[in-house]
Amino acid sequence: MVTTLVKLREALETAHLPLQIPDVESARHSRQEMVDQLEDYVLPRLIQIEAPLLTVVGGSTGAGKSTLVNSLIGERVTEPGVLRPTTRSPVLVYNPADAEWFAGQRILPDLNRTDDAGANPGSLQLVASDAIPSGLAVLDAPDIDSVEEQNRTLAAQLLGAADLWLFVTSAARYADQVPWEFLQSAADRSAAVAIVLDRTQPEAIEEVSTHLARMMSARGLRDSPLFIVPEGEVDAAGLLPSSSVREIRGWLSSLAGDAAARQSIVRQTLDGVIRTLSTRTFAVADACHDQVEISGRLRRDAEGSYEQALNAIDHACADGTLMRGEVLARWQEFVGTGELISSLESKVSWIRDRVSNAVKGQPQQATRLTVAVESGLQTLVMEHAEAAAERADAAWRSIAAGRDLLATTDEDLSRASRDLRVRAERSVREWQEAVLDMVRDEGADKRGSARFLALGVNGLAVALMVTVFASTGGVTGAEVGIAGGSAVIGQKLLEAVFGDQAVRRLAERARADLNHRMMLLLDDEQRRYGALLDALGISTEVEEELRSGARTIDDIRFSAPA
Structure with missing residues (x-):
């Protein structure tokens, strides 16, 4: 499977879609997304299946992601508001014993590693903390609906590199379209997802959580955990009361301590991504076919025009x-x-x-x-x-x-x-x-x-x-x-x-x-x-390379023991 996916990545990188034809933007986006996911997540995870579980905390603007991460860790490791449009540096928190897994370029290879807060855009801030159990890492991502496109792109890339999504929304934003587009994508590829309903007034918890649960069920996320964090005052360090995040912290800790549970989540997400890679590859191959067809038509039009001229000169x-x-x-x-x-x-x-x-x-x-x-x-x-x-x-x-x-x-x-x-x-x-x-x-x-x-x-x-x-x-x-x-x-x-x-x-x-x-x-x-x-x-050959790669992925998946 690794060899096949490496070849598929090479074919996708070669699959240029430069001509402006109908539906090409969707194909371009899908192609780049697959390349990123292969490099950021699928290949590193397949090669090192025993690496710590990467939990990416994502969600809408103002949902309280950074405050939640700090509260889960019990100390201020990421600044609330640090991911405003003035900076795009995500923060990765891990146990010091797991440093070897994250110091190199194993995952997210295009992001520079740094220890400095508020680093330059395109950097990944690394924070080692004993408060995170070994076998688990938490990544605070930019807003998925940021006003800046680069923030949104980076947020999508980070979520694509996650073993587990910890998706944070609020009582005011939980029904917004953008978060549900991401969640629907996760459901389509069977990604492991847990949803946090944050900043919810106590009197609205029952009504909002019930409605949110129905939405999750209707969109294929019936089995995903749903955690409620009520609206509350933060202390001087900007942390929520320990009781507000106790349930989430306990669930993450149990995953970190249970190798079988971690492997189950990893396998669920990895298998889902690989399955959808195969399906989406055929769509990109179709787009490549269309590019070749239009390119051929343009070439024939030009050649025919000058062939007509040559015949006219010869006749004259x-x-x-x-x-x-x-x-x-x-x-x-x-x-x-x-x-x-x-x-x-x-x-x-x-x-x-x-x-x-x-x-x-x-x-x-x-x-x-x-x-x-x-x-x-x-x-x-x-x-x-x-x-x-x-x-x-x-x-x-x-x-x-x-x-x-x-x-x-x-x-x-x-x-x-x-x-x-x-x-x-x-x-x-x-x-x-x-x-x-x-x-x-x-x-x-x-x-x-x-x-x-x-x-x-x-x-x-x-x-x-x-x-x-x-x-x-x-x-x-x-x-x-x-x-x-x-x-x-x-x-x-x-x-x-x-x-x-x-x-x-x-x-x-x-x-x-x-x-x-x-x-x-x-x-x-x-x-x-x-x-x-x-x-x-x-390329006239890349279409068949893509189709062949997708077929091989399916053959390997179907022949693998249950």
Whole structure:
């Protein structure tokens, strides 16, 4: 069981629930409460089952907890009012013979140990007193309904570390909602509880105690002891008359002197906590599942937006869209389109033989065409990257988790990255250089031919780009004939030098390389969204770790001898 619970604690600590989804606050609170209880109580108690019985005195503001603790001990060990919002240091009173159990970090390891009264918040004041019998310790906790959240949190943590709750309320506060929320929680996990009805006027004792007993019975605390402390004057030391607390003191002393009774209380509380840990773990596992689902949806929304952009760029790079405007004008300058198209219509074989003679001013025009292609591709990338960013941002803002996540970054993810234009320019130039290398490598054994010399590497490279850009002939309207003819011309120029099979292979390679480079650019853009999700540390394995741990706990419990 210890090994299983250690693994469960590790899984709970890994079970981050960062996304703001319905019911997540309850799951977060439950997860942290279980981690605290495993560290503060369950594991220490399982490992050292023979440790003294820890009785935590908790309750509402003004119920008289500190006065009761002092009166039970018979001396002033904790200052009434010391736990006001100005301090949050609980006080633990134990027999000197039991010091070894409490001086270290066995229980409540996150609280610093101190001997000073009124210590800094987050400290545990240790008080050794012979008035406490060996085998028993009493801890004075902050108010469960304190005006300060840190006090309330600490009070809940201390009660979660108790073998026995000594819950103090008053005639004026016994029906309040907050105390009963704690008591109901104790009943649900079968924790050992004793209730003290403090500061009660003698004439009201019968009526109030009868009503309180009925409330206890209705909420599963029928067998819990109920002690009455009447309203009375305190002495100069701030202690109640010994007779007022005699019954409680005697009951605690009898527990301290009866090892079997102490063990029974410890087992009752410990078994109840472990049982509810199993049940509550499944709820946290469900919350982890929801986190993974929402995270996956957000990731798919972002990836889908940029995948759509990549497909649009790929389509535009092959359907003739780029063979418009500046690119088309520069291409016409390069090849003298009118003459070549006329020649193609009359006799294709003739153009293969005479194509080099039709190319005009090739070096200068090739450079202009290269620049036009570069500008056209950059514009295409920016247009679709901006559209993808807008789509992804809109999808994320449609759910609360996405809106909250976008609010954690100073970058406006609805726009493309500021440096995208520079990166796109670099990527396009690198692609153009790669096309040059393809042509250069393919023509390594043809550099002496008249056609290769007439067109040159640059001329053949731009022809290959044009062939790639109009490979599907998707332009419509008046430009269809021009763009389609341009593609045919580019292809024929290349075939005149390399042959038709080599041209098809070169065009496929160039298009695939361009698509890959565009994909890398958009992946970088999409990664801005993915990085926000990655930083959350949402684990896809922790859900099953939690469920497996809970099932194992149940298996061990059910297989244990009665």
